[in-house]
Amino acid sequence: MEKVTTDIIGYRIKEDVYSNSIEGLFLLKKGSTLTKKHVELLTKHQINPFDVISSTEDTPPSSINNTFTNLIDEVKETFHFIIEQENYNVDRFLHNYEKAIDFSLQELAILDIIHTEVPPKDYIYQHSINVGIISAIIGKILGLSRQECHLLSQMGLFHDIGMLKINPALLQAQDRLTQKEYKEIQKHTTYGKSILFQVSQLDILISRTALLHHEKINGKGYPSRRTEKDIPFLIQIVSVADKFNSMCTTHTYKEKKTYFEAINELVNEAYGNALNPAIVIPFTNFIMGKQLFQKVTLSNNETAEIIFIHQNEPHLPLVRLKDSYIDLRKASLKITGVAT
Incomplete structure (x- = not known):
């Protein structure tokens, strides 16, 4: 804390x-x-x-929403020019994007702001922005420099640009994908790397992120089944941000998860050595730290209050239920969401 x-x-x-x-x-x-x-x-x-703090007292909510609406439009335009290999001032866009990231690193309610729903046609752009923001936040939590946080924000922003080369019908499918369709979507990693490698203004790590963000440190990811030693640490951060944001937004057949459900899944993947625990645990500690004394619903449908966050197992805090205390590390209960 x-x-x-x-x-x-x-x-x-x-x-x-x-x-x-x-x-x-x-x-x-x-x-x-x-x-x-x-x-x-x-x-x-x-x-x-x-x-109890006024984190947005100098910035009206409408101004925040307008900032991110305009950013989606800028990202659309930038992605289009990059894919079409047209002459475009990427540096000017990145300068504006950097301001949005600086704001995001100071705004405590940013996750709630960026996880508002957008039209399906804008999902890929919102997801790209969100992963950039979350990657930068994780970098800050881990004590990385401002320069590294901004590099992470760019790595997250461009990680899925290859999706724009995939048949839109596949991306908007309402049913679960077949194995063949899933293989086709996996190609977005190699498409993204090829697209970004041509953009001289971007750090080489950004094109590598497009290629490697679905690799798992246990060697069960794609496209090359790399293990931890062959996946740069900053790209491992983007992988966590990508997974978290995908779970916390609605897209086609996937329902939006609560932060608590998403945290449980992230920690499970860390325990399974798919995602790096050295990234997942500090990040989930950050999310859970903001839920201290929050009224929550447990998996038995009862309402409890979060009293204490365990540093190494933040997803299983100590909660108060009526006049008793329950350590979720020792109970067969989970937090499913915020109590209504």
Whole structure:
């Protein structure tokens, strides 16, 4: 939690804060600047620090939505020019994209913003933007430099450009794909690498990401069944971001998962050595850290409150159910979603 809350020091408190554990006890005044001691105080009184700050007080929600709507249009145009190998100023677009990434790395509610639904025709562009943003966020969580985070954002942005070479009917199919159709879609990795390799303004790692983002560190991915030592670490980060975003958005026959369901699947893949645990666990810790003291629904349909996040098993926190406490590491229950 310390790593996560460090990023919110300095934010303004949006309203007067009262204790959740001692009725009527006043803690912090509206407009105060959040400090490390404040975070400790809030946690002691069972308040999620993320719930009391104004992370977007200087940026109206409509402005945020417009920013990402415009970004989708810019990405469409950029992808088109790159695929058609037309003369295009990619550097100018990347400069604008860099501003969006800088904003995303400071905006605590960014995951909720980027996971709003878009028309099916825009899915590939939204997915590309989202994977770029999430990759950069993971880079920041792991303590990578700003330069590396921005490189990750570009790797994530362009990772699926090869999909635009696939028959659109396959991408919009409402039923599960046949083995033959799935093999055809897998070609997007080699298409993407060929497309991006021709763009001199892009780092060579970006075209390699298009080729390798579906490789698994246990050697069971595609197109080349590479193992961990042959997959650059930054590309392994993009693979986690790609998997997470795919689960958290609606697309054709796949239903959108809750963050809790997506986290469970990510951790299972890490346990199975498909995704790198050194990436998955810090990322899922970050997501779960923002859910502290959240009311959630368990797999038995009962409502509980998240009380404590275990660092190495963040998907199985300690929860309070009525007057008892349940350590989900030792129970046959899971969190399925936020309580309504």
